[in-house]
Amino acid sequence: MSAAHNTGERILDAAAELFAVHGYAGTTTRAIAEAAGVNEVTLFRRFENKVGILRALGTRIQQQQAGFAAAAAPDSESVRETLLRLARMEIEATMAGGALAIRLAFDAKSVPEVAELLGEGIPNNAAGLAEFLAEHQATGELRADIDPNVMAEAFFGLTSSYVMYRIVMGVAPMPADVSTDDGIAQLFDLFWSGAATQKERV
Amino acid sequence: MSAAHNTGERILDAAAELFAVHGYAGTTTRAIAEAAGVNEVTLFRRFENKVGILRALGTRIQQQQAGFAAAAAPDSESVRETLLRLARMEIEATMAGGALAIRLAFDAKSVPEVAELLGEGIPNNAAGLAEFLAEHQATGELRADIDPNVMAEAFFGLTSSYVMYRIVMGVAPMPADVSTDDGIAQLFDLFWSGAATQKERV
DNA sequence: CTAGACTGCAAGTAGGCACTTACACGCACC
């Protein structure tokens, strides 16, 4: 513990893990310090508050989300490929974060500080996808008889519930390899068969 | 407050609402008592513990779930009709409960008591649906190339995410009428188009 | 080798928490 270089990061890592499992209210600063292998006092010296830790964690998540949004489709990709890739990215990111985002999304209702941080991130993501979907409804690749917002909701419902189920049901937190998990492929296939127009299916 | 008749129920109602919003750890017994319009001491006289309240709430939820499971398909109904009805029931039940079940599902990870109570409810529900789906895969009404468990997951993902989104995004907790909400119909239609075999699709 | 930044350790504070105790009031039933 002598090196000063990564103390802050270790604290945030520990906090993220604990918040994801126990929620914000259910996590004690002592537990964070212990998990980080750091003295509790150090917590308050680096981050002013318990909320300060959360705040720092929030900006971290925001950066990750930004990265996700930035991953626009390369032109060579089909809509189907883009969406599947997005689904895997979403799931991987969420699971890697120990479902922090989902958990905090709930806490946001009661801890105003969290609400501010998570801010418009989730709705914005959904709106962004809806826009993308609407474009491809216009080109006839996706069904036009379903509201793009509903379609986006279904998409995120698919990915978030994949993660939720594995948390709630206590399954292994991370399958061997998300990028090749057949379950995701099937789940996505179901979504795609429902979302695409007839000629685009299969 | 003189009448003794419904004190226990009022306490449970208040607790359910608060647990749903603040989580178990984030809810104080004082807050429950206040919301129920009851003295805090009464809480401990009726239910031994804070956990006791949760326990009582758990059996309540279990009964609701039981009611859901019992609603087997009348013979006259098509698979599609049955699933749509199930979806609406699921959503209505979950939203009526203020998303208590979803919230507690998360707390279950950290509060062992909750885990026991919620117990196998959710997995069982999923398994039951998977069985139902498998039967209709056999008759050729549903696609056989998707694992029935994956299909069940998609179904519950659809319903639970409908509720989640409305919580997370702070939308009105209950649309005017769930049983006629067009959003659900579209969401379900997307699922159905993905799950049914070609000849069954509309 | 000195200065400063970073950390650990021991002890403590004030407040909030779940939960308790003791007493008094009102109501129903016999």
Place this chain on the structure above:
DNA sequence: GGTGCGTGTAAGTGCCTACTTGCAGTCTAG
């Protein structure tokens, strides 16, 4: 009219929590 039962009120207990203070050690930079 007395006996319970259910409830309210007041006060308090001990524990845990976020957070603080003071001091000492260690590493790095100049």
